[in-house]
Amino acid sequence: MPVPRPLDRRHFLQAATGLGGVAMLSSWGGPAGAAQSPNERPVFATIGLRNQGWTITNKSTKFADFAAFADVDANVLGATNAKLEKKTGKKADGYEDYRKVLDRDDIDAVMIAAPDHWHTKISVEAMLAGKDVYCEKPLTLTIDEGKLIEKIVKQTGRVFQVGTMQRTENNQRFLKAIALIRDGRIGVIRKVTCGINGATGSPVIPAVDVPEGLNWDSWLGPAPKVDYRALPEMRKGYGGGVPRYTNCHYAWRNWYEYSGGQMNDWGAHHVDIATWALGAADTGPNKITPVSYSLPVDYENGYSTVENQYNTPTKFEIHANMPGDIPMVITSEGDNGILFDGTKGRFFVNRGKLAGKPVEDLESNPLPEGAVEDVYGGPVSENHTANFIAAMGTRDQPISDVWSHNRMLETCHLANIAIRLGRELKWDPTQREIVDDEQANSFLSRESRKGYEINM
Structure with missing residues (x-):
């Protein structure tokens, strides 16, 4: 060591x-x-x-x-x-x-x-x-x-x-949300909804010359060797200064070859907090159901049939059956954030607000001293x-x-697999494998491109 x-x-x-x-x-x-x-x-x-x-x-x-x-x-x-x-x-x-x-x-x-x-x-x-x-x-x-x-x-x-x-971070809003739940302010949780935004597809993106200064082969790394693609229109705002439509900088999030779309990008934030609040950080769901979804291109056997357009979902509603048979809904509709529904009330939290009657009641009935620190495991x-x-x-x-993160992220990964294959998946959270579905289990790993294997 x-x-x-x-x-x-x-x-x-x-x-x-x-x-x-x-x-x-x-x-x-x-x-x-x-x-x-x-x-x-x-x-x-x-x-x-x-x-x-x-x-x-x-x-x-x-x-x-x-x-x-x-x-x-x-x-x-x-x-x-x-x-x-x-x-x-x-x-x-x-x-x-x-x-x-x-x-x-x-x-x-x-x-x-x-x-x-x-x-x-x-x-x-x-x-x-x-x-x-x-x-x-x-x-x-x-x-x-x-x-x-x-x-x-x-x-x-x-x-x-x-x-x-x-x-x-985020002014401890998410920690306070979990503290509210642990203090019984909404009773027993009946449902959690994670709003993580939809996405858009892309036009056909042509293969073009690699920009000067970019080592495209190294950027691809473990991923399959493909052409660099981009359209002339430039992206504005956060992530600006690069093509709006490309398979490289910033827009790589819209390709399964490099990421998992909104499901993994925003899901890694809100599904994480929801899983933590449910006390499921060391387990996960036992079933993933793709209620509805839209893919921007045609798929065959779980893979896009084209290589020149974004291929991750644009819209979706996924139901994850969490411990205690509590449904977690992951949706592209509605506000970005997490809605907790319980037997005694409900509240909503995102990066800008923590709102609902249980939150308003804190003015007259504050959380016990140290409740937020107890969630965090010490001073924040x-x-x-x-x-x-x-x-x-x-x-x-x-x-x-890494352990709690991976358990949470398994929900997002499974949701993407369910969408790509168009069917419900049963998950064994102990063995960490999909039950009785060899094809679906093939998506649990990927082969690295030759020359970019992990050096062990």
Whole structure:
């Protein structure tokens, strides 16, 4: 195991407030051969820099120093390093190949914001290289990838934080929602509805020349070799500066080859909170029923029949039968957020509000002191990175651990499989396999492209 490197007491307490109490004074696991400076902050690197990659880096400079960046797009790499220099006065070493980051002895932890199809390979190799890992959600492209990550976390003892920041941030709205449920404010839960937005399909997207500076083969990585595709119209707002219709930057979320559409993207947030609230974080559903759905292209045997258009669902209503036969509805209709229905009332929560009579009643009947902290497992961290660094100190797993995340994400993965095959699935949450359906079980894993297998 890597040799622990002590973190300066003052910096550690400032960075890690919110988890572990007195236990925060214990040393944290830095890499073997790392410097022993008592005033040094943890040294991070970010792999995959566009959009969320910079977002998590930017929020983390308060707690850690960034020594290295890696991205297969030289334009993104350069732009992100310029942002870092403007904010901190220092640039990070930049690499196209993430493995050069993992080879460095001075890197304590990596933050991964590459597209979903890269998450497992980079995460596993980072842990085997002695790094703690913060990886964006959704963590995996398949259910079996989640099992592998769990195995390597256990094998290496590394700390692993998944980027489901709703567990820590958003003014504690989601923590308060769970506290309301645990305090019996809506009685027994009868139904949970997760609104996660629909999506749109795309026109036919032609194959075009790869943009200068982008290593397309490396971007594809474990995914099948295909042409780069894009239309001239540019995307605006968040994720802007790239083609609106493409199979690369930002829009990769609309392709099953690289992601799971809205089901995995927003589902990884709201299904996570709903599963946590139901007390099902160590199990999951026993049945997934695709009540209705719309796919933007034709499918055959669970696969798109075309390769030049988005292929993830645009609309859907999925029913997951959760423990205690509580229905969880995952829908593209209605408001984005979670509606909890109980025998004594109902309330709604999302990133902007926590609303309903049980919430209004808090004015005259507040939650017991410490109720939110009890949900979180201690004082709530300043942000998700602070919680991660605190866990690096205690060597405990952080608030968004891989086990609860994978159990939740299995619901989303199964929903996508049910949609792709057009049928109900029975799930064995103990064996973690689909019951009596060989074809459906074939979707629990995927084969990596030759040359991009996970290096074990």
